[in-house]
Amino acid sequence: MNVLFNKDENMDILYEKVIGSRNSSNLFWTIIILFASLGFLIVGISSYLKYNLIEFFNSDSILFFPQGLVMSIYGVLGIIISSYQWFTIFLKIGEGYNKIDTKKRQFEIFRWGFPGKNREINLKYPFDDIDLIKVEIVEGINPKRTIYLKLKNKSEIPLNSSQRFLSINELEKKTTQLAEILQVSIEGL
Template sequence: MNWRSEHIWIELIMESRKISNFCWAFILFLGSLGFLLVGTSSYLGRNLISFFPSQEIIFFPQGIVMSFYGIAGLFISSYLWCTISWNVGSGYDRFDRKKGIVCIFRWGFPGKNRRIF
C-alpha cells in the first residue's frame, strides 16, 4: 500500500511477512521434524513414523546425522518464525519533495536498536 500527495510519497515495505517466507518456514519445520523423528526412531529401534521402517536405518552414523539435521532445521525454522512474528525488515520509505528529504525506516530485531532509520 502506498500513499501519495503533492509533496509527500510514502511507500510501505512488507519484507518478512511474504507468502514465500511463510511457505519456507512451514516446509522447513515439517522436513526437520521428519528428520528428527527418523533419527529418534532409529535410536529407539521402533517405528515412530508408521510409513517408514526404522530398521533400515542404523543409528550410527545415519541416525546421528539425521538427528543433527533435524535439530539444525528446527533452529533455522524457529529463527524464520521469529523473524515473521517480529516483522523484521518491514517499514516505510518517505519521500518529501518540498523539504528534499528521504526517510527510510525499518523494523529490526527486538532490543535497544529495534527502530532503524
Template sequence: MAATTASKNENNLILRQSVLGARRFSNYFWAAVCTMGGAGFLLSSLSSYTKINLLPFSDPTQLVFIPQGIAMGFYGVAALLLSTYLWLIVYWDVGGGYNEFDRQTGKATIFRSGFPGKNRRIELTYPLEDIQAIRVEIREGISPKRALYLRIKGKGDLPLTRVGQPLSLTELENQGAELARFLVVPLEGL
C-alpha cells in the first residue's frame, strides 16, 4: 500500500500528493485483535460470574470470580475501550489528507484531518514564492525517522509525509526530488 501518491494534471500546473492517515493495515489489524481479545476476556469474566459458559472454545466457568474473573473483566473492558479508540481514528482517518501545489493560483495547500471538533479540518495555505526549500530528514536507529519538510519563510518547517511508519529511502528521495523540481527550490538534507 503506497503511503503517498502524487498526481499531476495534464499541463503540469498542479501537483497533488495524498497522505495516508490512520487507515493503514496495522491500525485495522490491532483494532481487530483488541476487539476479539477484549470480547474474549469480558465473556470469560461474565462466564465465571454466572457459571454459564459463554465461550465455545474454553470453559471459564471453572474460574473463581474473585480475583480472576474480575481481573479478566477489567482487561476485557480496557481492551474494548482501546479497540473503540482505534476503530474511531480509522473511521475519522486522523492524519489523512493531501499536499497540493498549484502554479496557476500560486498557492501551496497542506490539508489534514484531525479529531472531531472545531479543529477537525486542518488546512494551511501559503504562497509558492514563500517556499524556500524541501528538507529531507533521515534518522536511523531504534526509532527511525524519514520525512519530508516544506521550509517556508518566517514559518519554519512543515511536515509533508505521514506520521508513524517511515517511508522507504527510495520513495522519500523520489518524492523529495519530484517536489523540488516542481517548485524549483533546492532539496536539502541528502
C-alpha cells in the first residue's frame, strides 16, 4: 500500500528519500559539457599554436583570431560550468528526505545546501500549521509536476525533486497518501 513512503518498524514514521543533484541526467550532461568544452579548448589552443595537439581535432583551417579565440573562450566557460555541476553533484546539493512522524504529528523536510553556516536545511512543521497539499502540473516544452506543502501562513514548500518527473498516476497516489496522513485537502488535482 505505501509504495511512495517507507514506514519504519513502529509504523509511526513515514520516510521518503529525495534525490537532489546526484541524478543520472545531471551526470550525463555534466560529462557531455566537460568533453565538449575540452574539445573546443584544444581546437582553440591548436589554432593558436598552428599545430594539432590531438590528431583528430584538425585545426588547420581555423584562424586563431577570431574563430580560435572564440572556441577557446567557449571551452573555458564550458569547463567552468562543468566544474560547478561537478561541485553540486559531489556535495549532494538538494538531496535529503521528507519525514512524517504521525505520533508527534510533525512533518520534517531536510535538504543539503551549499557549504556555509546554512548547509543543512531542516524544516519542521506541526500538522496544525499545514493548510493543504498543492499540486502544480505544467505541460509543454519544460514540463513540471511538483507537490507543495502549503502552510497556513501561505508559504509553499516543494516536496519532490524538480529533476524527478512523476507520472500522473504516481503524483495522484503520493498526493492522496499525503492528504490522508495529514488530514488536509488537495489543491490542483
